[in-house]
Amino acid sequence: xxxxxxxxxxxxxxxxxNLLRGLGSTVLIALGAYALGLAIGxxxxxxxxxxxxxxxxxxxxxTTLIRAIPELVLILLxxxxxxxxxxxxLESLGFARIDISGLAAxxxxxxxxxxxxxxxxxxxxxxxxxxxQVEAARAIGMTxxxxxxxxxxxxxxxFALPGLANLWLILTKDTxxxxxxxxxxxxxxxxxxxxxxxxxxxxxxxxxxxYLALSLASSVLFxxxxxxxxxxxxxxx
Amino acid sequence: MKRMFGLLAxxxxxxxxxxxxxxxxLKISFSAENYPPFYEKGADGKWTGWEVEIQQAICAAMxxxxxxxxxxxxxxxxxxxxxxxxxxxxxxSITEERMQTIAFSDKYYNTPAVLVAxxxxxxxxxxxxxxxxxxxxxxxxxxANYAEKYFKGSxxxxxxxxxxxNQDLAAGRVDAVVGDSLAFQDFLKSAGGACCEVxxxxxxxxxxxxxxxxxxxxxxxxxxxxxxxxxxxxxxDGTYDKISKKYFNFNIYxx
Numbered sequence: 001x002x003x004x005x006x007x008x009x010x011x012x013x014x015x016x017x018n019l020l021r022g023l024g025s026t027v028l029i030a031l032g033a034y035a036l037g038l039a040i041g042x043x044x045x046x047x048x049x050x051x052x053x054x055x056x057x058x059x060x061x062x063t064t065l066i067r068a069i070p071e072l073v074l075i076l077l078x079x080x081x082x083x084x085x086x087x088x089x090l091e092s093l094g095f096a097r098i099d100i101s102g103l104a105a106x107x108x109x110x111x112x113x114x115x116x117x118x119x120x121x122x123x124x125x126x127x128x129x130x131x132x133q134v135e136a137a138r139a140i141g142m143t144x145x146x147x148x149x150x151x152x153x154x155x156x157x158x159f160a161l162p163g164l165a166n167l168w169l170i171l172t173k174d175t176x177x178x179x180x181x182x183x184x185x186x187x188x189x190x191x192x193x194x195x196x197x198x199x200x201x202x203x204x205x206x207x208x209x210x211y212l213a214l215s216l217a218s219s220v221l222f223x224x225x226x227x228x229x230x231x232x233x234x235x236x237x
Numbered sequence: 238m239k240r241m242f243g244l245l246a247x248x249x250x251x252x253x254x255x256x257x258x259x260x261x262x263l264k265i266s267f268s269a270e271n272y273p274p275f276y277e278k279g280a281d282g283k284w285t286g287w288e289v290e291i292q293q294a295i296c297a298a299m300x301x302x303x304x305x306x307x308x309x310x311x312x313x314x315x316x317x318x319x320x321x322x323x324x325x326x327x328x329x330s331i332t333e334e335r336m337q338t339i340a341f342s343d344k345y346y347n348t349p350a351v352l353v354a355x356x357x358x359x360x361x362x363x364x365x366x367x368x369x370x371x372x373x374x375x376x377x378x379x380x381a382n383y384a385e386k387y388f389k390g391s392x393x394x395x396x397x398x399x400x401x402x403n404q405d406l407a408a409g410r411v412d413a414v415v416g417d418s419l420a421f422q423d424f425l426k427s428a429g430g431a432c433c434e435v436x437x438x439x440x441x442x443x444x445x446x447x448x449x450x451x452x453x454x455x456x457x458x459x460x461x462x463x464x465x466x467x468x469x470x471x472x473x474d475g476t477y478d479k480i481s482k483k484y485f486n487f488n489i490y491x492x
Contacts (some may be wrong), residue, residue, distance in 0.1 A: 012280035080312065084319035097320070102307075182269035182309040192278050195271045195400040198429055 004202045007193075015193040015203070022189030023210050026175045029106045029185060034171055036111025038164075041118025046148075048123050059119065066116035072177050078109045079181045102183040110174060117167050125160035126152060157229040165222035172214055186210060263301045263460075265292060266322040268310035270398050273423045274484050275328050287484040291345060292326045294476045295451070298467035311377055311397065314338055317452060323460065325452030328417070330379045332446045340455045342464040345477075347448030347491030350380055350439045353406065353421050354413035355432050362437025367391045373402030373411035380415040383444050407432055415439065419489070448491055 010016040044063070047055050066074065083105060087097045100108075129152050137147040176187035190207040194200045267284060271277040275288040284305060296303040308316040313329075316322050317339055331341040352362045360366045368390040374381040376395040384393045394411055396402040402414045407429040413436070424430040439445075451468075453461050471477045472490070481489050 015280045018280060018282065076312070080315040080319050080321075083321070087320065099321075180309055181312055182266075182307040184269075184307060188269065188307075191398075192269075192271065193280070195398065196277060196279070198427060200404065 004199065007197055007199050007202055008206055015189075015197070018189045018193055019186065019203070019206060019210065022184060022186035023214070025103065025183070025185040026172065027214065029103065029110065029175045029178065030168070030172045032103075032107035033110035033114055033175075034168055036107060037114025037118045037167070037171075040111065040115025041122050044115060044119030045122035045126055048119065049126060063116045063119050066113055067120075071110075071113055071174055072180065074113055075109050075177050075181065078112065079105055082109070102178070102181065105181075106175070106178045106183055106185075110171060110178075113174075114167060114171055118164070121163035121167065122156070122160055125156040125163070128159045129155045154229065158226065158233065161222065161226045161229060165218070165226075168218055168222070169215055172218065173211065262304040263296065263299075263324065264306045264322045265296075265303050265324045265326055266306050266308040266313060266316065267292075268313055268327045269307040270310060270400070272328060272399055272420060275420065287480065287489075288326060288328060290480045290483075291471070291477070294471045294480060295326070295464060295467045298470045298476075299463050301463075309397075310375070314452070317454060320454070323453070323457070324464065327452075328420070328449050329452050330446050331448060331450045332379055332382075332444070334382075335452070338455075339452050340457075340461055341450035341452055342461060343468055344448030344450050344491070345468050346489045348417055348419045348489060350383060350415060350445055351418040351421060351435045352413055352415055352437045352439060353425070353433050354436045355406075355409075356434050358412065358436070360413055360436045362439055364388055364390060367413060370412035371410070373405055373414040375399050375402060375416065378416075379445050380417070383439055383441060384415050386441070386444065387439075403430065419485070 006014060008014060008016045008019075010020070044059050048059050051059065069077075083100045086100075091097060133151055133155060134147055137151045138144075142150065175185050178185055179188040179191065182188070186207055190203050194203040197203070267276040267288065272286075274286055276284055276286040278284050292303065306316075306322050308322060310327070313322075313325055313327060314335070317325055325339075329335070329341075331344060335341070352360060354360045360370075364387050367388050371392045371394055372384050372388050373394050373396055374384045376397060381393070381395055384391075394402070394405075396405070399416060399420060402411060402416075403424050405411045406414050418435065418438070421430075421435065425433060425435070451464050453464065477490070
């Protein structure tokens, strides 16, 4: 039996580099999905607040469905059926098939799921901005777009950030679900290393430590962001 | 704030580039797990094993460039149907059930299924001897079908990976496991497998079928013909035997 240190060494026959590469993929997917989720979420929140009856209804269906179905089911559904449907659509329109890489598919799927949760977090945060501030912005001549960029978004961020931080932490761990489609992120890399060496405890502990490190680093970052966007507000507690 | 919008837009645009126009390379998948001595992935990220070399020989015989795509076992047929991969070379047995969805090449090997259990147990492979016991199998395998059909009086527990049920056998959480005789060789030689031994050969042609073939989409008739020709060629020119001798001391092709 090799010692744990040898098993976790960075160069073959150690598996450390595989785990770190897995962590890299995990972070990359999480970042991509988070950015996509924020974009969908912001558009969705604005659509839910300002949209017409049809748009609001469509968004309601999106957030309800996505939040009701387990991520694992959605990933299997979107990864296999979704990409195939996209290709069938492309072919019927006379375009060439595209091959969606595991990374891109993972980002799309998780981003699409994140979008639903982010929509609700941002909608609540936008509604928490006092209406008077928006009215004041309009009164001094800002266009609706300017009022959003200069007033609503900076003012809603303190309300949104705790929820967004939660979503990020959940997302970093949701990436492990992509192991079911064979994507080589941290959970998959760990499973490979453990099954090859039979050192299950060593590798799952190492993976746990890496996820913990990622969470701790994220928490520090989000605290700093929250401090920044809360500046000028009275401190609580 | 404008900058943040720009960043988001940039990220979304970058994602759109993640989709490439499909390349002409033939995409082949082993299952994304270690299944020694057939296929396993080392710390250097390279696949090795008997089936990996056979795959390379088949590709060489077809004069095709092959690319390996990692797909999880339980998603491997959906991935084939969804055209994420073009061929499955993952020790997949040819069965009636699977042939409803995909096509298979001629067999390229055939090994018996066995029941593995702790040495001190008195199982002989007959359903009565396993009554009330827990039998572990890998999900969506012919072994799982066999256990479902014969071990009605036992609890059949399904696992995602071959390794997982072996771990549980070593830990005593299952009383016996059903799997491929060859795949068990490495496990039984390892420290964790010292507890156990092969108790019985399991036979049922209706379930286990004629052997293991390359899984291919039903409509890819050209590819099917090419793969069959390639298997014949490597059988005839000695490549198959040369590769097999490195791994096995008996005839893995079967009768």
